[in-house]
């Protein structure tokens with residue numbers, strides 16, 4: 329049997345592993361090797377103790393790792409920060425976390441930044457896990473949709489598939505071509521509930537396109553997240569081409585990686 333190819337589009341450096349970014353990055357590289365994952369997107373967060381420069385230097389030595397940079401949409405030099413992160417530091421995407429970063433998606437500064445990413449030809453991954461805090465902040469799939477419509481040149485990845493709002497997001501994605509999804513965290517968080525059925529229904533309804541696998545390491549070890557996700561896929565009787573699509577092919581095509 330051929331080895332199952334895997335791309336993990338959602339991991340973070342763990343400050344619990346080490347205060348040194350280089351050590352935390354090496355830990356991810358070895359986790360990926362153990363789990364048989366060919367490539368991973370590592371998401372920088374300004375709430376973590378590393379600058380974009382330290383982060384970029386830490387992942388640069390590892391062939392499996394690529395980075396998305398996190399910037400503050402309200403920073404005075406936000407355009408410069410994003411341009412330098414991509415052109416000088418080698419980041420291949422922008423990560424936004426409106427809940428942790430405390431900004432509104434409807435804010436003109438958000439639209440400006442997301443549009444700029446599109447002009448630069450890089451995708452934007454936006455956290456979309458509707459926990460209690462974000463629900464109280466007014467989490468609404470329509471805000472993501474409006475942003476995608478306002479920034480038609482930007483490829484927007486909805487992190488965690490919008491959690492229990494996955495059906496809404498899937499329906500919106502049928503009308504809005506520049507929306508993609510990752511399954512990280514949600515596929516395991518709602519274990520044993522009908523939301524898992526809804527997530528798989530949403531994947532099926534999108535013909536298993538525009539959806540990526542993610543582990544959200546260090547929430548769980550990459551190996552464990554992968555095993556648990558495979559159990560869900562097996563339970564839902566996914567066929568090999570559907571598994572390939574979710575586990576690596578969609579991501580490889582999206583990022584133009586021909587070496588997976």
Ligand SMILES: [Zn+2]
Pocket residue numbers: 338340544
């Ligand atoms: Zn995450």
